[in-house]
Amino acid sequence: MPLELENDEIAAARARRGERNHRAGTCAEDAVARRYLAAGYTAVARRWRGKGGEIDLVFGDGAGGFVFVEVKTARDLDGALARISPRQVARIHAAAAEFLADCPAGLDSAARFDAALMDGQGRIEIMEGALLGY
Numbered sequence: 001m002p003l004e005l006e007n008d009e010i011a012a013a014r015a016r017r018g019e020r021n022h023r024a025g026t027c028a029e030d031a032v033a034r035r036y037l038a039a040g041y042t043a044v045a046r047r048w049r050g051k052g053g054e055i056d057l058v059f060g061d062g063a064g065g066f067v068f069v070e071v072k073t074a075r076d077l078d079g080a081l082a083r084i085s086p087r088q089v090a091r092i093h094a095a096a097a098e099f100l101a102d103c104p105a106g107l108d109s110a111a112r113f114d115a116a117l118m119d120g121q122g123r124i125e126i127m128e129g130a131l132l133g134y
Contacts, residue, residue: 028073029056032116035124041067045099052094057116065110066103068096070131073118077125080117089113089131 033043041059044066048055057069070092074080092113100109113131118124 025071025073028116028118029071031118031122031124032069032071032126033057035116035126036067036069048095048099050095050098052096052098053088053091055092055095055099058099061110061112063110064105065112066096066100067112067114068092068099068131069114069116069126071116071118073120075120077117077119077123080119081115081127084115084131092131 029046033046036057036059037043041061043057044060045055045058048058055068056071059067059069061067070084070088072080072083074083096111096113097107100107100111103109112129115127115130116124117127
């Protein structure tokens with residue numbers, strides 16, 4: 001098999017894998033969003049992007065504060081949690097600071113940083129305030 005064909009097949013497989021992962025992430029975000037909305041939060045933003053990075057989901061808490069949510073999926077919940085690195089948490093915090101700077105109360109707004117984990121069976125675990133300890 002010529003090298004170009006191998007490279008094309010590798011690139012095509014990579015593209016399929018990327019599309020599958022993107023769809024899985026979108027489905028997980030949808031499921032997590034439904035959980036927050038059912039709990040009385042209001043949707044503010046999805047995949048909000050600033051110079052500091054991207055935040056998967058942003059909700060209002062009904063008291064003027066915000067909940068920033070990082071959604072991760074894996075075969076099991078521990079694996080999903082392991083996919084959140086300290087560097088990623090720092091980027092989320094930087095992006096949240098940008099987001100809050102444009103809010104009426106600015107950086108004085110109450111904020112919480114949650115990890116929402118989904119396993120391969122569709123089980124969701126929301127860890128409130130989990131992204132502050134990094």
